[in-house]
Amino acid sequence: MTTSPTRSPRLLLIATVFLVVAGVVLLTMPHAPSGPASSVAPRATDSTSVPSAAAPSGRSPQTGAPASATAATATAEPIGASALPPHGEGIAGDAAIQKSLENAWPADLSAADEHTLLAAGRGILRADATGIGRTTWPALFGDPDQAISPAFATARFRIQAAIARSDGSPDKAVVHLVWAGTDRGGTYTDRRITDWYFTRTSTKGATTWTPQPRT
Template structure:
């Protein structure tokens, strides 16, 4: 392939701080660099669960949906670590070394921390497993 064609195929990442208009190029970049290895419906389901889990972890809202991650204690007031959370891009792929029953959801997101600083291009990987014989995915505990 001539050099011009090769460079045209590369997705350029926008600079930090570009806001929502950067989301689409980041999504294209993830999809280009990590080819899909899950059925589209499974990937869509995992991306949605990953986004919900990230928001629950970052903001404290919705943690009751993930008792395997946050415990089964009654919900209490949690001072959110972040607000204005926006998922910029997300993909779900088979987890390395996890076989057919483990997946990783790779999220790029933006949010405002407690100090009022808004940053984009934050990266989080969340892991899910699918018990054999079921079609349901379960979130694995977050790393410490």
């Protein structure tokens, strides 16, 4: 028995109509999102976190530390670093330098000892830099007629700040000085640092602080 050739076009037509209908149905159906909804909306920023860029130079945020503690470290240190006045500020900036020294090294000497040491340290520095008053400390500067010529002009010499603190022992101290001056070549430089060391001796109840020669 042979298949009628007239049925083939009818089957093709039915198949074509079925495919068209199926395609229309697929096109009209709503598409589901390709990913979870949370991936579309931006994540809210955590207000308690501290970016690593806020950490002080050369130091990373503390691992496991509370965010508030890390933030305090990140903001307090740059403020302290910027407390010093810029170079060339002049007398107006000296108070800030003095305060910075006092904050960095809390006082640990009696008021009387500190006063004595500061007066001596200032006088020795002035004598060393400008030549004025070297005869007061012959053990340090020797014969004034053979002393080295002063390297700084008296007119532009200025002690910007000074503190006196103990130096590892009740009978040892150091005077830390910050100063400015113009050298013999005419170059002005401020925030120079010089330390003078002292030892304490007691004779018959009298206390004397003796400056030590530079080594």
